[in-house]
Amino acid sequence: MREELKNVLTELPEAPGIYKYFNKNNELIYVGKAKDIKKRVTSYFNRTDALDVKTQKLVSLIHRIEYIIVQTEFDALLLENSLIKQFKPKYNIKLVDDKSYPYIVVTNERFPKLLKTRRPELHKGFCFGPYTSVKAMETMIDVIQKIFQLRTCSYVLSEKNIREKKIKMCLEYHIGNCKAPCEGLESESDYNEKIKQAQQLLRGNVNFARKYFKEAIEIAASKLEFEKAQEYKERLDLLEKFHKNNILVSPDIADLDVICIAGDDSHAAVHYSKVVNGVLLQSKTMSVKKKLEEPDEDILAHAIVNLRELYASAAPEVVTNLPIDLPGSTFEISTPQRGDKKKLVDMALKNCLYKIDAMRQAQERETGTLRVLRKLQQDLKLPDLPDHIECFDNSNLQGTNAVSAMVCFLNGKPAKKEYRHYNVKTVTGPNDFATMYEVITRRYKRLLEENKPLPKLIIVDGGKGQLNSACDALKQLGLYGRIPILGIAKNLEELFFPGDDIPIYLDKKSESLKIIQHMRDEAHRFGITHHRKKRTKSGLKTMLEDIPDVGQATIEKLLRKFKTISRIKKASYDELAETVGKNKADKILMYLSSTDKNS
Numbered sequence: 001m002r003e004e005l006k007n008v009l010t011e012l013p014e015a016p017g018i019y020k021y022f023n024k025n026n027e028l029i030y031v032g033k034a035k036d037i038k039k040r041v042t043s044y045f046n047r048t049d050a051l052d053v054k055t056q057k058l059v060s061l062i063h064r065i066e067y068i069i070v071q072t073e074f075d076a077l078l079l080e081n082s083l084i085k086q087f088k089p090k091y092n093i094k095l096v097d098d099k100s101y102p103y104i105v106v107t108n109e110r111f112p113k114l115l116k117t118r119r120p121e122l123h124k125g126f127c128f129g130p131y132t133s134v135k136a137m138e139t140m141i142d143v144i145q146k147i148f149q150l151r152t153c154s155y156v157l158s159e160k161n162i163r164e165k166k167i168k169m170c171l172e173y174h175i176g177n178c179k180a181p182c183e184g185l186e187s188e189s190d191y192n193e194k195i196k197q198a199q200q201l202l203r204g205n206v207n208f209a210r211k212y213f214k215e216a217i218e219i220a221a222s223k224l225e226f227e228k229a230q231e232y233k234e235r236l237d238l239l240e241k242f243h244k245n246n247i248l249v250s251p252d253i254a255d256l257d258v259i260c261i262a263g264d265d266s267h268a269a270v271h272y273s274k275v276v277n278g279v280l281l282q283s284k285t286m287s288v289k290k291k292l293e294e295p296d297e298d299i300l301a302h303a304i305v306n307l308r309e310l311y312a313s314a315a316p317e318v319v320t321n322l323p324i325d326l327p328g329s330t331f332e333i334s335t336p337q338r339g340d341k342k343k344l345v346d347m348a349l350k351n352c353l354y355k356i357d358a359m360r361q362a363q364e365r366e367t368g369t370l371r372v373l374r375k376l377q378q379d380l381k382l383p384d385l386p387d388h389i390e391c392f393d394n395s396n397l398q399g400t401n402a403v404s405a406m407v408c409f410l411n412g413k414p415a416k417k418e419y420r421h422y423n424v425k426t427v428t429g430p431n432d433f434a435t436m437y438e439v440i441t442r443r444y445k446r447l448l449e450e451n452k453p454l455p456k457l458i459i460v461d462g463g464k465g466q467l468n469s470a471c472d473a474l475k476q477l478g479l480y481g482r483i484p485i486l487g488i489a490k491n492l493e494e495l496f497f498p499g500d501d502i503p504i505y506l507d508k509k510s511e512s513l514k515i516i517q518h519m520r521d522e523a524h525r526f527g528i529t530h531h532r533k534k535r536t537k538s539g540l541k542t543m544l545e546d547i548p549d550v551g552q553a554t555i556e557k558l559l560r561k562f563k564t565i566s567r568i569k570k571a572s573y574d575e576l577a578e579t580v581g582k583n584k585a586d587k588i589l590m591y592l593s594s595t596d597k598n599s
Helices: 003-011 037-046 053-061 073-087 134-148 159-163 188-202 206-222 226-245 296-310 339-380 432-449 464-477 511-545 552-562 565-570 573-580 582-598
Strands: 017-022 028-034 064-069 103-107 114-117 125-128 255-263 267-276 279-289 317-319 332-334 388-397 400-410 420-423 457-461 485-489 494-496
Touching: 003 037, 003 064, 017 037, 017 073, 028 037, 028 053, 028 073, 037 053, 037 064, 073 296, 103 134, 103 188, 114 134, 125 188, 134 188, 134 226, 188 206, 206 226, 255 296, 255 339, 267 296, 267 339, 279 339, 317 339, 339 511, 388 432, 388 511, 400 432, 400 511, 420 432, 432 464, 457 464, 457 511, 464 485, 485 511, 552 565, 552 573, 565 582, 573 582
Parallel strands: 255 317, 317 332, 388 457, 457 485
Antiparallel strands: 017 028, 017 064, 103 114, 103 125, 255 267, 267 279, 388 400, 400 420, 485 494
16 A cells, blocks of 8 residues: 555545545546445445455545545435436446436416427426336326417417417317417416426325315306316316326325436446325336446435435425435435335335346346357457448349348347448349458458458358459458458358358357358348339339320429339329429329230
8 A cells, every 4th residue: 555545544534525546647437425434434444455446446546545534424315416416436336227207397387388309408487307218208298288278389489479369279179178379268377377386296296186175166066167167077077087197196195206226246237206185206227237246225315415405305204115225314214114105115025126137138148149159259369359240232133223231249249330331333144252352352351441440351252253253352451361251151051151161060050050041031131121112113214204295303303202113003193293294294294004905
């Protein structure tokens, strides 16, 4: 240990707070909290042999230590959480994913409306959320629109615009979805009262809206306004139906957060549920990758702070599956053993266990893929792990419409965004060798020009001829010998390397051969699909070229507009005339009519 660190360790305070570790480049690599800073930090250095491998690595990188003293352990947790979000130290766990969640915004304007957004900071108004499910958010908006009949238009409903009748009511009024405040048919005070009810419902408070509708029914009935009373009753029924369908365990549960954790040595899953008046408003299960084998209690403490901040929760109670003590917190933390709250915890744990199981399966799949790639590397004696493979296949029909396809596999899986089609430009007639030379040249010349990563293996669908042409292209580009390349012959699944007269035969059941066959078949499928489309378009173009006085420019207009011959035949005279003019529309219809009679 460096002498400067020894001096810092002796000077550490025995008080609650946070500590920060920096490496030799003065980069913050870890932030931690502690009841006793001195006791916690010195534990890293007293017995390094007892630490796990990752923590030993962390300790070896510590070059400088800083600390901040706070009043309570909960204050330390809040400060630690803030610093982790700000600096994202390498060795701190990441509790909340970076997905952009949707919000509902009640706009700040005369006659407010509801908006959906993923960037609430751009909108002026009250934000509710985030919602982990877009469907749940849209359901909430739909229910509120049906109950309260809020406007959805973007008109500026100023007093002047309404008074001078500058805005006309739209279809929403006529189908009963809006009361037309734009024409003064609904007062601002009545509309704002509905907005208050909608905001209460967004907060999960159904009782407030329920009381409003019941009182409105009584007032309308007392005035013998039975149609209005019936309208309020229908909206109350909608509200009751919504609340009934969303009851979770018990309507007696007022306002609480459910935050639970389950995990193993390397992974954990945290589930969050927000419950208000027995209604589940938000629910989310997140995975956590442990970096220093942190205990579940520490991760759960972080999760409580993170998630309550993310969901802007002010619930007075948090229920968990592990006892957590956070002195100085403004909310109660409990671990229920029975009753409705225990059912909520059990439900949260079930979600955590499903997430853990999915993480393990994904890890097993990843491990399996890595094993297959290593076996492929071993069988083909490749210098590097073939985690980036590209495979080429040519397609043509009696020498026409020659195309080539390239498929790309990354980490043993199809990377469909990287697939490419090539329309052959320099080759006339059925010449697979020249086609392969052109396509390989075009592909890797472009990668070199754009400074993009080259594959670890190239596969050519074909025998020695196609392989030799591909090698000539690589030589021309100065890449021959830098990228392994092989050809696969279709009949006996023979694998050819450049310069080898004797092919390689892999076991028919081997995973190495299966991944090569998968790539070859995928390239063939991808190329054939493109080739069929091209043939269809070419045939259509040829037919149109036979029409007198119809040139290429007119043909292109027809193809862009109608796509197929059948659509052109079904098109009306007016549609054709609008596209290519009356004179050519007459000739096209006359020609297509005569061909139909002859056929």
